[in-house]
Amino acid sequence: MNERVARLRQATLDSRPRLSIERAALITKFYREDKTASVPIRRALALRYLMEHEPIYIGPGELIVGERGPEPKAAPTFPELCCHTLDDFEILDSREKIPYLVDDRARQVQKEEVIPYWQSRSMRDLIFGEMTPEWKSAYEAGIFTEFMEQRAPGHTVLGDVIYRKGLLDLKADVAAALFRLDTFNDPEASAKRDELRAMTIAADAVIRFSERHAEKAEELAKAETKPERQAELRKIAEVCRRVPAHPPRDFWEALQAYWFTHLGVVTELNTWDSFCPGRFDQHLDPFYRKGVDDGTLTREKAQELLECLWVKFNNQPAPPKVGVTNAESGTYTDFANINNGGLKRDGSDGVNDVTYLILDVIDEMHLLQPSSNLQLSRKNPDTFLKRGLEIVRQGWGQPSVFNADMVVEEMLRQGKSVEDARCGGTSGCVETGAFGKEAYILTGYFNLPKVLELTLNNGVDPRTGKKVGVETGDVRSFSSYEELFSAFREQLHYLVDVKVHGNQVIERLYAQYMPAPFLSLLVDDCIANGKDYNNGGPRYNSTYIMGVAPATCTDSLAAIRYHVFDRKTVSLEELRAALAANFVGHEKLRLRLWNHTPKYGNDEEYADAILVDVFNAFFNEVDGRRNTKGGCYRVNYLSTTCHVYFGSVTGATPDGRRAGEPLSDGISPVQGADRNGPTAVVKSAAKMDHARTGGTLLNQKFTPQLLKGDDGLGKVAELVRSYFRLGGHHIQFNVVTAATLHAAQAEPEKYRDLIVRVAGYSDYFCDLTRALQDDIIARTEHESFAQ
């Protein structure tokens, strides 16, 4: 990287995340003064107010400009969604992991202005106020989490619209839609009018934000003494005058257009998984080729601009999260996940020059954000895969690898058109979506082993003694495994009901009170439908519940089936007593369960067949239920850091796991249970029907030796291709030695740069909790399979 990029990169690495109170203060002031009746118009006016008044930052040497807060790493809060208490601020400021510095002014503003207005008005308060006692007891027991209690629905990714149309063009589309409104026959015409007008205001808001950057750049240029920087600032001003009001004309404008769009979305609301340019290589390719062809762009210049943008992503820590939301997703990363390669709209190989350029950028920048992945189709060349694996083998967890053909298949099953499917991809951790056309809302993690725990205790949570589930029978009455499994299904049915009931209410609350008119401008077909992103406006509307720890659940069921019903060496009652005692006094039984039970992840039918049963049970409960936006519920399997939280509230499990220990992550085998090597792991994992999910996450930890040289790299590439041929959705690699990780635990200060793959993302190892660090170390090291 050149000197400019090196300086910017160092600056983003050196700056510490802090909480910025500016947005909260501004939005509180706006809401106190503004009395607009229409909710969407008021939301759009709020955005316009923010975009007009937020401080503008243009840092030294920057080429791509714009921050979410007043400076890099300053994370705003969203009191309209989650109004932090002063105690929350103390926790954010002082917690050991993922802290956000909170200054005295922030505390004062929060206390004197924000809390008095937003207390009991925030979405969080509304949501908890509407939840039933059944929902609350399941939530508190750790059966499931709730994504929307501190953050807005999101999980959306931009398509190609901003490269074709400026915001002014979109405003024209809105005007046309307003013109077409059928006031005589459409009972929703009035609501649609409000929504469309709100979109117009939101477009103006973001255009104003870019103009203010142009003004700032011009002002800095006047004061600048170095002619070179002065010229750059003038160029920045020119770019900011052009985009995103008008469509970009060149590579630089395309990047800046994206970045302003990004900032608009993440300022309007704190959407989950930030926002993401999606198939960036394909969107940028025409601008790149044009620039290179007409001599206005070189590969080096394009790389520098991309790297400047990368710094911008890394400057935006996730919005400060507290409580369960922090436990389920304890990280600074906000999950913007750049897709590379894959297929083009017409189904042909999507790898292009920009793909390789972006891979070079990822390699050089070595930053936590943005996350990146390969969308690997059978049509893509191996060169592309191997280039990605060269980066993987450096051991900082990026990029992960997705099966682009399976991603398409998943979307086709959900009823999307083949073109929309090919233009889609994956975002967040592993979530499949039709980019630019879908709201695919993740609503919360679902603790599958805990459901089994309730089943073994007739609906009672042994941790608290409270009845959380339904009575599915006393285990003493079960005379067969099938009876037990049917009780498990019954328990699951009830708890999914409870979760979905809550979801439906929350979905309506967001539709009613928290529309996102700016985001709606960008997603097809919100304008044409005159409906908000949060109210079924997009072409596709999916709602997800994420199954957690299918492996722990499978191994536990396998242990019961094998030892209780097949071998009859222990009764369900004895087993239950051992679990209640957390195996204290039952260590021999624990070891037997751990060592002498068929386990998922070894390509052996006994346990793998149970995995498929668990998969089907969860799928049948969730998939196809109708949401409130004209779409359906779907499942996917990822856990982010939630398997650690769920583990902490789940007692000892029949697979030999002790109470409080992490559950298995994603669809990976239980830590240490896979003993036949990675081919067996991928064979087992491929036995679930990935096509019926919206994403699965498989973690494999390799030591650097395995990827050594062309030969090692080639064989891992072949392993990936094999897994995908078998229908796997995603695989990611942690390439690191356990010795290194232990050393990092001992002397964290020496390993501050150590990034490891956690779940659907990478994180600084030293920022992880001790439990999660231990969990990562425990994941099987596939260095040697020799006895």
Added chain:
Amino acid sequence: MMLSQCRCGFGPSGEPSEWADLFDLAGIPHSTISGMDGPALTTALDHTGSPTTSGPAGLVLNIMHFALHDGPGIRTTVFLKGCPLHCWWCHNPESQSAEPEVIYFEERCIHSGDCVRACPNGALRLDEGRLIHDPARCQHCAECVSACSAAARQLAGRWMTVPDVLAEILKDQVFFEESGGGVTVSGGEPLMQAAFVESLLAACRARRIRTVLDTCGWADPEVLLRVSENVDLFFYDLKLMDRERHQRFTGMKNDVILQNLKMLAERGSAVVVRIPVIPGVNDDDHTVDQISGFLLPLGLREIDLLPYHRFGSDKYRRLHLLYEMEGVSPPSDAQMEALASRLRRDGFTVRVGG
């Protein structure tokens, strides 16, 4: 990844009668060579104790999936148990004996005494918190293995039929196809179970799975010739050219090994010669000159140099065996590279590491 470097060999130069003498010399029962697989077929038990179906059974030490250093592509390596040789540096000592054996992982032991109670032969006792094993009484019945909750006692070697092993191999077919891999039969010395290996390789060939045979070459030439019909590539171990030194370090002379290698070369088999580089044993110029001089006229050009390593030393303790290489350090990368360059100058294609 496992490095295969445990072949060693010795053999007579011709007459069948000579074989018997050699087996006596090696302390191997005559039946073992030709009959270990044959007669055991119908009576062999699988690991759960149920009788197996008919067909030759093999004593399998381990089936390793995702083997990356046992031939082209991603392979599945079947390690068979039993070896006529006893190389000092063998890193898989548990592969030497042609019987199932119980291995003891002391660090896992919880001293519950379950194994002591389970043993029908009184071969185990607890003495002041230490588990004492009497090899004279042990019948390797593995009762202690199933009794041990902690998996501190594990069985090395189980009888499997060809269909059993083939089913395990076929699980990995997709990886073979993606990578150009296949099955590698290794050991121990696979040719100690010739009928089983012959049948297994034929079955693989019938399913179009590419085969590698990893051998020390110490085998009846007729058997080797027969087996070679279904072998796509040989990994053939060569340790020393000097027959007396060969006897000293491996327990056997090397005449038949050299002769068999010559036979394969003349037959036109694809062969990679694998040389374990053992400091102080075969890393001297003289030995390397000898090896080079032997291979050149045979037209064999592919050599893998496998540096000696100590990863197996713990296993000797687990088997209560003496490790004769104590104090020997692995060769440095520079030494390995020098040896490789030396051989490359003679026209060989040399890879360091397997």
